[in-house]
Structure formats: structure tokens, C-alpha cells
Amino acid sequence: MDILYGMAQNGQSGGGGIAAFFPFILIILIMYFLMIRPQAKRQKEKQKMLEALNKGDKVVTIGGIHGKIARFKNQGKQAVVLVDKKTEITVNRSSIAGLSESVSEEDTSAVEQQS
Numbered sequence: 001m002d003i004l005y006g007m008a009q010n011g012q013s014g015g016g017g018i019a020a021f022f023p024f025i026l027i028i029l030i031m032y033f034l035m036i037r038p039q040a041k042r043q044k045e046k047q048k049m050l051e052a053l054n055k056g057d058k059v060v061t062i063g064g065i066h067g068k069i070a071r072f073k074n075q076g077k078q079a080v081v082l083v084d085k086k087t088e089i090t091v092n093r094s095s096i097a098g099l100s101e102s103v104s105e106e107d108t109s110a111v112e113q114q115s
Helices: 002-010 018-051 105-114
Strands: 058-061 066-073 078-082 088-092 096-099
Touching: 018 096, 058 078, 066 088
Parallel strands: none
Antiparallel strands: 058 066, 058 096, 066 078, 078 088
């Protein structure tokens, strides 16, 4: 026991300083560039699309309902979507997946995977 105590006093403790943290920093940078940054970019694009919606745009909701925007309610927070000639539904603006010609399968598949 005395030998270990003596070696600990004579040798350097710690070891490496910032070099010990380099692998963790590298992993965080890789995660940022491969996961976080692309997600933030997609989120900004979707926000721009939601802000640019106009009356008459053909949209698809997250639930997969196709329709045309008839009007907006509640200071633009809700959209009234014309599904059929006489059928209107009110949805939150944030629940619109995108314009019908530009919606990918990935945008509406979240509901299908949960069931």
C-alpha cells in the first residue's frame, strides 16, 4: 500500500488536459453536423413555407388529408381546408405538412409508423 502511495506522489496525475476531451469534442461536432444542423435547416424551411401559405394553395396535412386552403382564422393560426365541394375542416397552421406537389412520404409517414 505504501508503494502505491509513493508512486502516486512521484508520478503525474491527470494526464493530457484537453487531449483527454478531444474524442468527446469530436463526437459532439460530428453529431452537430450530421444530425442537429440538417434538422434545424429543415425546420426553418418548413417555417418559411407555413408563413407563405395563401388562400387557394393545395396542401397536405400531417395526417394525410389533401385539400385546398379556403381561408384563415384566429389571426392566421388556423387554416380552413376545403376537402370537398361542401366539406371544410379547420386545422392548425402548424399541422400542414406542405404543399401537395412538394410533400414527401417522410413528411406524412410519422402517423403511419405509430399505429
